[in-house]
Every structure is written in C-alpha cells, then in structure tokens.
Amino acid sequence: MKTNLKALASLALVLALPSGYAQTASSGTTSSTPKSTHRKVHRAAKPEGPSVQSQIDSLRTDMQTQIQSLKQQLSDKDAQLQQAQQAAAAAQQAAQQAQAAAQQAQQGNTDNTTAVNSLQGAVTDLKSNNASIVQTVQDNQKQTQAAIEHPDALHYKGITLSPTGSFIEAATVYRNEALGADINTPFNSIPFNGADNANISEFFGTGRQSRLALLAEGKLTNNWTLRGYYEMDWLGAGVTSNNNESNSYVLRQRQLWAQAESNSGWIFTAGQMWSLATQTKTGMINRTEVLPATIDPQYNAGFVWERQYGARIVKSLDNKQVWLGLSIENPQTLTPSCQATGTGIACPYNYIIGAAGSGGGLYNGGGAPGATSSAPLATYSFNVAPDMIAKAVFEPKGLGHYEVFGIARFFRNRVYPNAPAPVAGVVTPVPQVGAYNDSTVGGGIGGSGFYTVKKLVDLNVNGLWGDGVGRYGSSTLPDLTLRPDGQLALLHGFSALGQVTFHATPRLDAYFNYGGDYAFRRYFAVPGGTEGYGSPAIRDSGCGIEVTPSNVPQVGYQPNAPAGCGSPTKDVQEITAGYWYDFYRGPMGRFRQSIQYSYFDRYGWSGTGGTPKGNDNVFETSFRYYLP
Structure with a gap:
C-alpha cells in the first residue's frame, strides 16, 4: 500500500512540472521590466544542452516506465496477495479440516475412552x-x-407330598374325680358328687394322640389345583366307635378328603372333614380350622364342631373378603333322653329310631342285645336325610374374621301305637296295626368372630343356638326326648365358647378359655306323673350320697351312680388355662411343651330334694415333636 502511494505522489509531481515551467515562460514574455541599457556583450556561444521538452519527455518516459513498473509491481503484489489470500484460505480450510480431524480424533478418543x-x-x-x-x-x-x-415336600409325578402337621406326643392327664378315660374327657360323664368314682382320682399317660398327616397337591391346569389330605391318630376304640360326633373309626380316620380349587374362587371338597359349622381362620379353607388351644382332644365345653363325612361347595367373592358355602354332612340322632316320674309311669317304648351296628355292614355291633348285654355300646339312627349347613364368612380388611351359619336337621322314628307293655327278659313280638313314621325338622343358627389385636392377642368367640343341635356341642348333650305317644320332641340347646390367646413371646403362647353346653328341659304331664327331659318332679334327694358299687359283671370295676338322683344334665361348663412353649422351632421341626389346668362344673336339672352337681379338676401335660 505504501508503494502505491509513493507512485501516485511521483506521478503528481511529474504532471505539475510542465505547468510550472509554462507559467515561468509566460511571465518572462509579458514582464514590464525595463530593458537593460548596458551594451550587448557578445560572448562565445556555448553548446546547447538538452531541451526542457526533451527532459520532460525523458522524465515522462521514465515516469511512465516507473508507473508501468509500479503497476506491474501492484499487479504482482495483487497476484501475490491473491495467492496469499488463497494460501490463507487454503490454510484456514486446512486448519478447519485439521480442527475437524482433531475434533474427530478427540471424539474418537472420547468414544474410545467411553x-x-x-x-x-x-x-x-x-x-x-x-x-x-x-x-x-x-x-x-x-x-x-x-x-x-431336608425336603419340605416330596415330589411324585408332578404332585407334592407333605407330612406337615404330623407330630409325636407324650401326654399325661390327672383328674381328681375319675372317669376311666384317656387324654380325651367325656364332659357329660363327669360324675355327680355322690358317685363312687367322684371320690377317687386317676392318672394316665398316653401317646395315642400322636398324629400322622399327609397332604398331596398338584396343578391340573393353570386354573385348577387338586388336593388330597389324610390325617389319623390312635384315639379310637373299636367297641365304641360311632357316628355321634367324630366319625373316627380305628385306625382313627380323623380326616380324609379330596378337593378341587379353581383360580376363580370355587372350591369343591368331599370326604371326612371338619364340619362346615366349625370355625375357620381364613375364608372357608380346609386345614385353617380354629381349634381351642387345649391338650384335650375333646377340646373345650362349648366348642361347636363335628368331624364327619361331608361334601361342600364354597365360593369366594369380593376379592376374598366374602365367602359363601353349602354342605351336606353325615347325620346322626343321639339316643333320646327321657325320664319318667310317678308310680307306674315309664317313658315310651313303642318306637324304633335305629339299631346297634351291623358287623356285616362294618358298623360297631358291640353289646348288641342278645350278645353279651342288653344295651348296645354304639347305636346308629335310621336317618331320613343328611344334615345341611349354609355359611357366610366376612373378612373386612384388617378387621378380623366373622361367620354366620345355619343348620337344618331331619329326625325320624317309627311309632307303634298299640305296642304292649314290655316285660323284663321276655320278647313278645305282637302284630301291629297302625304303625307310622314320625318325622320332625330341627336345626339352629350360629356364628363366630376372630380378631387379632396388634399381633399380640387373639380374641375368639363361637356359638350355636337351636332345636336338636346337641350333637354339635363338645359335651354331646341330647338332641331330643320323647312325647308320651312315642313321637320325637326336640330339645332347645346352645353352645358357646370364648377364647383369649396371648402371644407373650415368639415362643410362648398363653391361653384362657371359658365355655359351656346347655340343654333346656322339656317334659310332658301324664296321668300320675311326667315324661320327658328334666322334669322338676324327678327325685334328686340322694345325689350327694355314695352307694355300694355293683359287682356285676365284674367285682371291683363297677362304680355306681348315687341312688335317688335321676335328673339329666342341664349344662356343662369349663374354664381352661394353659400355655404352649416352643423349645425349638426351625428347619428340623418343632419341640413344644404344655401344661394345662381345667375346671369343670356339670349341673343337672333341679328336681325334688336337690340339684345334681359334679365338678372335676383336670391337669394335663404334653410334650410334642412336630415334623417340619
């Protein structure tokens, strides 16, 4: 840029010289300065130098040459500048490429690092x-x-087999009033105070409540599960097995049932099982029955239960908060209980309601008339229909478990209105005209509630009220008595039990139960006396007087009930307290130990001269090993 400015300045100077020269010449020509008066002196002529014009031309030529040179230089500079710009652009492009390559390399390094x-x-x-x-x-x-x-279950062709629930027990029982009974207590046999055995105690040790259990379970499809369950113990007695409450024949079949359960909530079960009237802890699910926490396998007075054949249908609703169930179950009418008062008055004898068992039919025929005794040890009623039970269960979330149920029972006997009076030891079959079957319907309603307080205390109640429902109470009080004409008369009754269980520690549970079974009196006036159940005219003046034992059929083994004490049982009440302590509970099973005390009161209906009463203090112990 400086070279260009210099060239332009030189060009301006060159152009300015001719103009200056012209002005000088012109001024010399027109000047008014006077001519010199001196004499002209002639001098020798000097050689002429180059003229101004020629100098100007020469200078111009030189200038033009310089200008051309400058132009050439400018052109060269421009060319160089353009080359430099191109080189700079190329360098910039190369730098950009290099930067891009560097960035790419850096990204590559980053990617490589990643x-x-x-x-x-x-x-x-x-x-x-x-x-x-x-x-x-x-x-x-x-x-x-x-x-x-150490398998939790055995697997066989897609079925799991589990012995959970099996245990071995060593138990003892002490009663201050003897019953001649094993670990299970026949509540309605507690002697009144005047009985011979009410004045002597008893102690027995036993392992017969030890139990074997086996659950088989498998998936039929994605929607159905099949189960089978067997449970047995050794508490049966061959000559007294019956259908009264626990239809448990030797080898004692406690439970033996099959079940199909769908994912939609349907459950179909059939076989020997707990009655639908028995309380459960979860819905109406088998094997979740809420049993009193006692050692005694007769459980507790007031407990509502049966263990017998049944077939049931159960459906869960409302996300398993509501359950509905219906069952048909094995029927049995307990032997009618009847007492008569008055001279020459006897309870009806002109009817038949059942028989001793038939050995050929696999029922117990021990003690059948004509064999070794005039009184069979076990009797079986001729039933017209099964017992029917409907039940609803409610399980509001976090608020416990509640049940309500109804039982329908059907009773029948055959009445012979023209039967002659019986003669002791004489069998006199007489043709009958006008015999007929007498039928009646009984039943009751019941309910239960189970609630756990902060996982520390379980509160539980259950009960049943109705006509002819004695066999569903743990004391098995009678279902009915007889009218004077031989027809059946149902007895009102109820059973109730309250239980409290404290989970004192993870290993220790303490429990307290109170319950009772009750049978109302029902009697009929006849000329000269009464017939029925619990008449106030019955003589009870000898209830507290001990009498001489019998010597038939074997001396020394026949304690007698007091004479002049004829009233039947009004109620049996029981208070129980005990605990279960787990010495060990883990993968090898469980060792448990328990001590229990029970106090029983058995009251008869008050009659003439007194009110029968008996009580018993019972201590039981248990030591068990459960399979895992």
Whole structure:
C-alpha cells in the first residue's frame, strides 16, 4: 500500500512540472521590466544542452516506465496477495479440516475412552455376574442338597407330598374325680358328687394322640389345583366307635378328603372333614380350622364342631373378603333322653329310631342285645336325610374374621301305637296295626368372630343356638326326648365358647378359655306323673350320697351312680388355662411343651330334694415333636 502511494505522489509531481515551467515562460514574455541599457556583450556561444521538452519527455518516459513498473509491481503484489489470500484460505480450510480431524480424533478418543470404560464396566459386570452365577450355582447346589437331604415336600409325578402337621406326643392327664378315660374327657360323664368314682382320682399317660398327616397337591391346569389330605391318630376304640360326633373309626380316620380349587374362587371338597359349622381362620379353607388351644382332644365345653363325612361347595367373592358355602354332612340322632316320674309311669317304648351296628355292614355291633348285654355300646339312627349347613364368612380388611351359619336337621322314628307293655327278659313280638313314621325338622343358627389385636392377642368367640343341635356341642348333650305317644320332641340347646390367646413371646403362647353346653328341659304331664327331659318332679334327694358299687359283671370295676338322683344334665361348663412353649422351632421341626389346668362344673336339672352337681379338676401335660 505504501508503494502505491509513493507512485501516485511521483506521478503528481511529474504532471505539475510542465505547468510550472509554462507559467515561468509566460511571465518572462509579458514582464514590464525595463530593458537593460548596458551594451550587448557578445560572448562565445556555448553548446546547447538538452531541451526542457526533451527532459520532460525523458522524465515522462521514465515516469511512465516507473508507473508501468509500479503497476506491474501492484499487479504482482495483487497476484501475490491473491495467492496469499488463497494460501490463507487454503490454510484456514486446512486448519478447519485439521480442527475437524482433531475434533474427530478427540471424539474418537472420547468414544474410545467411553468404549474402554464400557468395556471395563462390562468386564466388571461380567466378573460380578460370574461371581453372582457362581454364588447362584452354589446356592442352587445347597438348595438341591437341602431339598434332597431336608425336603419340605416330596415330589411324585408332578404332585407334592407333605407330612406337615404330623407330630409325636407324650401326654399325661390327672383328674381328681375319675372317669376311666384317656387324654380325651367325656364332659357329660363327669360324675355327680355322690358317685363312687367322684371320690377317687386317676392318672394316665398316653401317646395315642400322636398324629400322622399327609397332604398331596398338584396343578391340573393353570386354573385348577387338586388336593388330597389324610390325617389319623390312635384315639379310637373299636367297641365304641360311632357316628355321634367324630366319625373316627380305628385306625382313627380323623380326616380324609379330596378337593378341587379353581383360580376363580370355587372350591369343591368331599370326604371326612371338619364340619362346615366349625370355625375357620381364613375364608372357608380346609386345614385353617380354629381349634381351642387345649391338650384335650375333646377340646373345650362349648366348642361347636363335628368331624364327619361331608361334601361342600364354597365360593369366594369380593376379592376374598366374602365367602359363601353349602354342605351336606353325615347325620346322626343321639339316643333320646327321657325320664319318667310317678308310680307306674315309664317313658315310651313303642318306637324304633335305629339299631346297634351291623358287623356285616362294618358298623360297631358291640353289646348288641342278645350278645353279651342288653344295651348296645354304639347305636346308629335310621336317618331320613343328611344334615345341611349354609355359611357366610366376612373378612373386612384388617378387621378380623366373622361367620354366620345355619343348620337344618331331619329326625325320624317309627311309632307303634298299640305296642304292649314290655316285660323284663321276655320278647313278645305282637302284630301291629297302625304303625307310622314320625318325622320332625330341627336345626339352629350360629356364628363366630376372630380378631387379632396388634399381633399380640387373639380374641375368639363361637356359638350355636337351636332345636336338636346337641350333637354339635363338645359335651354331646341330647338332641331330643320323647312325647308320651312315642313321637320325637326336640330339645332347645346352645353352645358357646370364648377364647383369649396371648402371644407373650415368639415362643410362648398363653391361653384362657371359658365355655359351656346347655340343654333346656322339656317334659310332658301324664296321668300320675311326667315324661320327658328334666322334669322338676324327678327325685334328686340322694345325689350327694355314695352307694355300694355293683359287682356285676365284674367285682371291683363297677362304680355306681348315687341312688335317688335321676335328673339329666342341664349344662356343662369349663374354664381352661394353659400355655404352649416352643423349645425349638426351625428347619428340623418343632419341640413344644404344655401344661394345662381345667375346671369343670356339670349341673343337672333341679328336681325334688336337690340339684345334681359334679365338678372335676383336670391337669394335663404334653410334650410334642412336630415334623417340619
């Protein structure tokens, strides 16, 4: 740029010289300065130098040459500048490319770093996964070994078999009034105070309540589960097995049922099982029955139960908060109980309601008339229809478990209105005209409630009220008596039980129960006396007087009930307190120990001269090992 300015300045100077020269010449020509008066002196002529014009032309030529040179230089500079600009652009482009390459290289390095980090993470994860896989394999090996050596269930063709619920028990019982009974207490046999055995105690040790259980379970499809359950113990007695309450024949079949359950909430069960009237803890699910926490296998006075044949249908509703169930169950009418008062008055004899068992029909025929006794040890009623039970269960979330149920029972006997009076020891079959079957319907309503307070205390009540429902109470008080004409007369009755269980520690449970079974009196006036159940005219003046024992059929083994004490049982009440303590509970099973005390009161209906009463103090112990 400076070179160009210099060239332009030189060009301006050159152009200015001719103009200056012209002005000088012109001024010399027109000047008014006077001519010199001196004499002209002639001097020798000097050679002429180059003219101004020629100098100007020469200078112009030089200037033009310089200008051309400058132009050439400017052109060269421009060319150089353009080349420099092109080189700079190329360099910039190259720099950009280099920067892009550098960025790409940096991104590549970043990607490589990320890849390396990812690879390192993958390697770390792989190591961790390998360690986890190794741990899983080891755990699986341990589980497999444990399943082989300590299986929770046995597997057979897709079915699991589990003995959970089985235990071995060593138990003892002490009663201050003897009953001649094993660990189970026949509540309605507690002697009145004047009985011979009310004045002597008894002690027995037993292992017969030990139990074997086996549950088989398998999936039929994705929607159905099939189950079978068997449970037995050794508490049966061959000559007294019956259908009264626990239809448990030797080898004692406690439970034996099959079941199909759908995912939609339908459950179909049939076989020997707890009655639908028995309280459950979860819905109407078998094997969740809420049994009193006692050692005594007769449980507690007031407990509502049966264990017998049944077929039931159950449906859960409203997300398993409501359950509905219907069952038909094995019927049995307990032997009618009747007492007569007055001279020459006897209870009806002109009817038939059942028979001793038929050995050929696999029912117990021990003591059948004509064999070794005039009184059978077990009787079976001729039933017209099964017992029917309908039940509803409500389980509001977090608010416990509640049940309401109804029982329908059907009774029948055959009446012979023209039967002659019986003669002792004489069988006199007489043709009858006008015999007929007498039928009546009984039943009752019941309910229960179970609630746990903060996982520390269980509160539980259950009860049943109705006509002809005695066999559903743990004391098995009678269902009915007889009218003077031989027809059946149902007895009002009820059973009720309250239970409180304290979970004092994870190993210790303490329990307190109070319950009772009650049978109302029902009697009929006849000329000269009464017939029926619990008449106030019955003589009870001898209830507290001990009498001489019988010597038939064997001396020394026949305690007698007091004479002049004829009233039947009004109620049986029981108070129980005890505990269960787990010495060990773990993968090898459970060891439990219990001590229990029970106090019984048995009251008869008040009659003439007194009110029959008996009581018993019972201490029981148990030591059990449960299979895991």
